[in-house]
Amino acid sequence: MDLLRFIAPKRGAHAHCDIPCGVYDPAQARIEAESCYRIIEKYHASDDEVFRTRAIVVKEERAELVKHHIDVLWHDYFKPEHVEKYPDLHDTCWKASKAASSVKHSVNLDDAANLLALIDQIDEMWKGSGGPEKTRM
Secondary structure, three states, rough: OOHHHHOOOOOOOOOOOOOOOOOOOOHHHHHHHHHHHHHHHHHHOOOOOOHHHHHHHHHHHHHHHHHHHHHHHHHHHOHHHHHHOOOOOHHHHHHHHHHHHHHOOOHHHHHHHHHHHHHHHHHHHHHOOOOHHHHHH
């Protein structure tokens, strides 16, 4: 039996990063969401079907990253005391994740603008909970 197979983990685990670094920032989600918005604009401005197909693929990848970044903030950064301060925190994160799904499967600029507005709300909660001071260098 190959030694590496013998000592290799039987299960894999995935996290925001391999070491719980404590660095969180809604800007990661916002950058990906802005990319989605701009890609949708470019999609509508083009009549090149190859470009439009590529744009959809890239937009879907970026929207999936938005969902990931929102989930990391929601599940790893925000704590019960943050929910006490912001009772709509869970609902806002849930709506933002759903909005990212809408952006993923549409080319509607209104969907992308809605996602950006929800990320801004999450950003305000992050800032109001001390996020920049607690999680950034």
